[in-house]
Amino acid sequence: METTYREALRLALQESMQADPSIILMGEEVGRYGGAYGVSKGLLEEFGEARVIDTPISEEAIVGTAVGAAMTGLRPVAELMYVDFVTLSMDQVVNQAAKIRYMFGGQIGVPMILRSQGGTGRSGAAQHSQSLEAWFLHTPGLHVAMPATVTDAYVLLKHALTLPDPVVFLEHKSLYVQKGELTPDQAPPWGKAQVLRSGTDFTLVTYSRMVHRALEAAEQLAAAGISTEVIDLRTLHPLDMETVNASVSRTGRALIVTEDCLTGGVSAELAARITEGSFDFLEEPVLRLAGEDIPIPVAAELEAASVPSTERIVKAGHLLLRR
Amino acid sequence: METTYREALRLALQESMQADPSIILMGEEVGRYGGAYGVSKGLLEEFGEARVIDTPISEEAIVGTAVGAAMTGLRPVAELMYVDFVTLSMDQVVNQAAKIRYMFGGQIGVPMILRSQGGTGRSGAAQHSQSLEAWFLHTPGLHVAMPATVTDAYVLLKHALTLPDPVVFLEHKSLYVQKGELTPDQAPPWGKAQVLRSGTDFTLVTYSRMVHRALEAAEQLAAAGISTEVIDLRTLHPLDMETVNASVSRTGRALIVTEDCLTGGVSAELAARITEGSFDFLEEPVLRLAGEDIPIPVAAELEAASVPSTERIVKAGHLLLRR
């Protein structure tokens, strides 16, 4: 059936909450308001105030409360309205949720989900447009999921709600209205990347919103006679380098496209791992087309210029193939 | 003159405060206690309570106060006792200090220093032993300094206290007792890496505490007939890839050694940049010897096994040279 990214997320929450009474939703405006981006609309009515909990504006306590609840029998989905606000709860995410199983010698885990959304596209400016996934990739103890498609929004969230450890689940603010077929049975398992388009000239590795621009670019490159293999990572932890390196070992060229800013970003780890895993096969250095190393400006044109566009992905493809 | 890392830092603070009355020190125990690691001993007595300010345990407000003070005529040095506690002030560091100049269109900067210390070596366990510099490397708007030597502790802190933008200044808890000659006149300028040992077989890139283990390893490798060029980055922003790539283009091989955990760490950006800058010269993929992808355990032997040791650097050198 065709639906939207937003609806797919809601369906995943709804079905999971119906199946598992220990799941609760908590966050700012998740209840009566239905979520700042409408993801949880109707859930308060269906599951009641004990399970769909509107919170005050207290990011540190929201996440800390979820951690405590996850240690005592509930499976909380704590929502941060914008991932930029995780800066107020990093202690709970990094020092607590991610480390509790380890610090306590494996006695207990923290089965919670930190749901949030990031990225550009709404002129949210520097404090409402960031892509901070690299911080979580760099935090042992966390899973990190970043769905790009309707189907992945659904299957990844449903699977995340079964994991014994904390999951940082990052949506993209520009994808909520994204339409697509919901085909869970065709989705790869959790932790596996997906080859969305097969190609022979180079491997394009990406995730989240950039997946769509990558596919558009691949289409245009095909018209120019360049064959692009497009891989959607789907989760950053687990990170499926097998699929990526298997592809690069065939194509001999790799372009990484991410929205987060280049320096110290996810693109760095991917480039390093591809070089480590496919060095003997590389015809060219791994290229990184990422967000600029700047805060995100508010003006729409400036904002757009801060992250990779379809056109620039196409250009990068030509550059990589030297034609 | 010979002194210690701790004394060199104190001297830099003292001389800078004597020269610039706008500099203030603030943080937990920086005054009467003299700093948890003794760096600010004597400064309260010399500069008084208006400039050396003991704060309550309020990390968010400590950094936020420094931001506001920096915007209104002071040059604050805000100290976080352990870098692990920056998780409580990430909003002020990332959303505020780093972005204010940009968000406000260049009207004003935030000339402050966030001083802290990280790393392993004291059985501080998972919440007192982290190396979080990768987060700041990934935050446009910040400078990041990580001195390894007595001289750099002094010259980098003194220079940081003249910059118009925020500097995250990260010391290493295991280096405070480090002895060395204080030779400021022989130090490279801010932003330049330093070749601490010239070599021909491979380039070892590192910073902070690992510099010392790298030099020990290089000594042992030399005995085994392997010539190592050791480069201390000194600052992660600015990041001096010119010096690094000039070296790798000669040696054809690179090993990066960092204490922060491998995945998504500083080693990833360095590996990506070396591959981008020296691809045609690389005989082997860039190797990364970094901290394990785990929280830091408390038991001394386990803690030691969590980060690169001199022995393992030597092993990695042999591995890279395939002999």
Add this chain to the structure above:
Amino acid sequence: MSLETHQHFFRQLLRIRTFEERVGELFVRGGTAGSMLHLSIGEESGAVGVGEAMQPGDSFTTHHRGHGIFLARGADPRRMMAEIGGKLTGYCRGKGGSMHIADMGLGHLGANAIVGGGITHVVGAGLSYRNLQTGGVAVAFFGDGAMQQGGFYESMNLTALWKLPVLFVCINNEYGMGTRLDRASASLEFVKRAETFGLVASEVDGLDAEVVHDRAQELLEQVRKGQPAFLKVNCYRFHGHARMDKSPYRDDAEEAAGRQKDCLAFQRKRLIDTGMTEADCDQIVTEVNQEMDAALQYALDAPPPPLDTIYEDVYAPGQPQPEPVDQRLRDALHSPILSGRA
């Protein structure tokens, strides 16, 4: 107060109301940078009352709903509107927008898009004023929602501990997005609470901007002597949270009642009661409409920022600037070392 004062307050309240209406118009005409625009209609008395009690040399930070406060402190509506439109001639060269307007010249240390994010900054400003003995006061304006942010409590303690010239002003418009205050805070004893942190504190009905002014005046006198204070101004958010919000979470009766608390209508009535004619009042309205129409037009006509400005202002001029990603790509494929670029 004198008739001029009554008139001045009316004009200031009206300028804010009218400015915000024009922001709405700019949005409808597609001229704003995005839809995250938070109008302060219904809350003008807090801005004008406190703003008029402040002095040159004082500074302030605001929350995301700060247009009115900045106008009350002397902002040029044209440059504000241009910034809201993301234009080059805006206060922040089109980089900050509505939620990040600032102007050091007027002591505006910045609006903030992080709820509570600007509160701690005034603690630092107060510290500067104390150490540098400027005589200035720093004022933090924030909403009722920020009362649930921990940083605010850390900030109150620091100001009291260090006796800093700081005033905290909570603009209580009853809502944080769709959450009414009583659903966000178990207790509403904010004044008592502030007192337990060592502040002098009080709250005031925002219906009468002049009463707000007098109360702010009293508190600011103590603040200048080093006794930090807290003021809660009670009002009502007339419209939705942001441009897209139609407030489905509150019923019409409540909204109608809330909009009765109209500080602008109240001040106009005061003018009439003190002898001004409707015509005199309408004259002011006409002048203000002209001023704000001009601001709207200015924003529409203003030039957009050139694309390459995105790399400016990350670091100070003279410092290493960000390297464009496309440049890095080219370098990676054209052996920068050989070409001597590395």
Add this chain to the structure above:
Amino acid sequence: MSLETHQHFFRQLLRIRTFEERVGELFVRGGTAGSMLHLSIGEESGAVGVGEAMQPGDSFTTHHRGHGIFLARGADPRRMMAEIGGKLTGYCRGKGGSMHIADMGLGHLGANAIVGGGITHVVGAGLSYRNLQTGGVAVAFFGDGAMQQGGFYESMNLTALWKLPVLFVCINNEYGMGTRLDRASASLEFVKRAETFGLVASEVDGLDAEVVHDRAQELLEQVRKGQPAFLKVNCYRFHGHARMDKSPYRDDAEEAAGRQKDCLAFQRKRLIDTGMTEADCDQIVTEVNQEMDAALQYALDAPPPPLDTIYEDVYAPGQPQPEPVDQRLRDALHSPILSGRA
């Protein structure tokens, strides 16, 4: 209370005091994992008074100075000492140490090395107990220093807003490291403050553990009915902050006076006053010394954790485990793809 109760309290206070002294000895003998060891000598009454008022099914978190609290809730001193020594048979297999001791079986949700870090966790536990209707109560123990952390205020509000079965216990030992409370907090009206968040609150002198117990008992009854509460126990930190600290920042006169507030000596006197002989008391002392000597020896004899355990417990068993860095290095040089490993 009965003589048994008096004796039981004495024994519990003494067990904590003696345990902490053995921790000091273990440190001197080089048997501890590091020196970040925070002794609760002088603060035993908070642990025992509140701990004895709690019930099975209740849970708690502690700050970094939590040995005594855990002992009061039934901890095995041998496994505690082993954990403090970083040994495999410790409560956390030598991974957590003194600042991260936890035991789900006894409801210990964990000591925390982040000041204030464990406070929000009891809010979550309270939420679980409310939703799952377990009848349990969650108690957060923390120091006076955490009163200056914003997260605590967010937490109080949430518990009051949601009427959660939560008790906040501030062990006020007058100091946060070298900072006396009155230099960290402008106001000391913590009880009034907690009330303005909607909690019932009170404070008690920690000299008499039985009084602390009774007060905790009263509060816990209300907490079980869904009225969260705050309790401040006033005592004095007899020794330095951690093992390396000799407290140069406070003078001997103050320390001597502080150490007069000795809940252990007070309880022993009570036993004598109620008819026990010094010999009877010494008998208890002997038994406790034996118990804690055994714990010390157990820690010294315990096996260290095998090195390869560092990769365990990052993720649950069955989930992808961390790949050792050395393995990655080898893979990078031995074309994993060719060797089919990637």
